[in-house]
Amino acid sequence: MRPLALALILALLAGCAAGPRIDTRYSSRSQDSRVQYIILHYTSEDLPGSLRQLIQGEVSSHYLIDAKPATIYRLVEEDRRAWHAGDSQWRGRTWLNASSIGIELVNPGYLDTPNGRLWYPYPPEQIDALIVLLKDIVKRHGLGPEAIIGHSDIAPLRKVDPGPLFPWRRLAEAGLLIWPDARRVAELQKRYAARLPDVAWFQDQLIRHGYALERHGVLDVETQRVIAAFQMKYRPARFDGEPDAETAALLAALNETG
Template sequence: MRFALLALTALLLAACTGGQVIDDSFSSRSQSSRVQYIVVHYTSTDLAHSLALLTQGEVSSHYLIGDSPATVYRLVDESRRAWHAGDSAWQGRTWLNASTIGIELVNQGYEQGPHAAAWQPYSEAQIEALITLLKDLVKRHELPIDSIIGHSDIAPQRKVDPGPLFPWQRLAEAGLIRWPDSAAVAREQARFAVALPDVRWFQQQLQQLGYSTPQSGELDKATRNVLAALQMKYRPARYDGEPDAQSAAILQVLNQKP
């Protein structure tokens, strides 16, 4: 009986591997999850259109979180690659589809008005559902703090999602990302108000934090876009990409080793 069971097991293994028997009785201790980061997006459209785009179109994400109700849809298995990041870079790694989990939140993004953009807020239920999902993903994939980033972080030259109304500080309060200490920022801001660093310093600090940033010493459009992405995340009241004392202070505090 035991021999028959072993033979049946071998046959099933062979059927699953194209005829070759694979022995799974050993497992290496030197391994980790393929997932290095989790990327947060907004969909720029409503739920029905979001589901159509992410299941029938050329883009996809692992998860989609609706707005009313805040249903969490799993669209791609975490073991497989979803097409959500595109041309992207973070902390020296590029083309991040292969090493990330993508989460889309149903949100219209913004409408451009005559004087300013009007952004759609996220619902409280959406953010609660997101934080619950993130905590589970971080635990299962054994991700370190600061592994959760926005689409605008990894592609600042072409993307602004999840936008200035996304509550990054709520994620920090949940222990998912670091947040610059306000007292430390105030101290550094007072110092930088006396003497603002040059553009090359900003470029170096942005690159150290993880952003793909020109290192030219010139305040070009690409550098402004990267600085605006940082500002939108940590100082959403003003994200014009202009170097200033508060942005310098935020960078300085975030880049200080604990």
Template sequence: MKLLGCALLLLVLTGCTNGLRIDRSHPSVNHDSRIQFVVLHYTSASDERSLALLTHGEVSAHYLVGLNPPKVYQLVDESQRAWHAGESQWEGRTWLNSSSIGIEIVNPGYTDTPNGRLWYPYSEAQIKAVEALVKDIVKRYNIEPRHIIGHSDIAPLRKQDPGPLFPWKRLADDGLGIWPDAGAVARNKARFDVNPPSMIWYQQQLAHLGYAIDLTGELDVTTRHVISAFQMHFRPARFDGEPDAQTAAILQALNNQR
């Protein structure tokens, strides 16, 4: 029996399976987690419809934060790839489904009215649930604050979620994201009011922050969309895609903080 036990132990240690012997006695220190990003979304649907779409539709997410009640549902195991990001890019990484945790939040998004677009706020209970969930994920995977991003950041030509009413600053104040220093923004704006930067400067700075953008030197359609996505995240009071001095000041402050 003792001899049989030793043989079984040797089998486990060498990973012998169907005649294949794998030596696992030399683990490398050069690795990190597959999960590098947290991507936040809204669903544009009710609780019931959101659950149906994310469990039996063509898309999915790792988590869904409900509205009534603000319950957190896990829909996909974190070890698996959920289909929430689609064609996407951040810091040169493409197709972020493979390297991110996707969190959907039940929210109608917006309604277009004769007086303009009406965006819907998130409930306090929802935001508390999102904060607790993101904090747990970040702690377990050691995710950097600058890697907590929105769907609109990684796909600015296609998406606008989680929208201008998502409280990015509140999360950043809790270490769950980045936010520009107000004093640095004020100093930068005074300089840019006098000497506005070129369009290639905006494109270079946006690319440095993480956005996917071509360095054309022109205020083309893509650049407007990227600027608008940046503004929606960091200056939600106005996200018209215009490259003004305040936008430049915020962008400079964020990149200097890196």
């Protein structure tokens, strides 16, 4: 084969291997980040078990944060989908793996004992590391304070993580989360203590907040579990799933600001 012909063939092959030439001078104004939510989990394992589960198993997350020392591991690039949310729904979006970043915290979760369920706390340094990471993610993706949610928010019928000892209020104090105003909650609680709204009202408010729930006016198991998920986040001292005046006040106060 002549040298010139060989050179032309090699040049064509190199062009094919490099992919098409794309002009990037123009950019649409109608776009935003693929990432709409950041979903927080606990692993129910120690670090070695968490790594095995998230690296070699069928589930994955973008980040894993160890407890002591507080170390942030990136397991999946943010522009790729991780398998952490499963069957999930929030504010009308479903199957949230495609539109979220998953963060797993090394934490045993809970232990069932004869005296009840024992939940494990989160070390302050682990939450400090989480807050630094969250601030970085929300800034880069242009996310608001409504974007950070728990696994129990998006799948309340099957998940309870990150659990009642996760310090959501610390995230609010760091400017990462909307928190109900205490004075407004006290004012509303007096009103609802005098006349508690019916179940349909609770269902409406929970749906407005973001939960996937049917509005049928019956206090069924599904409604109780969604109420419990909400209480676990905003009133972790008691998350029995019962619609009461304080829960109504918290819901109403949040929906006023959200």
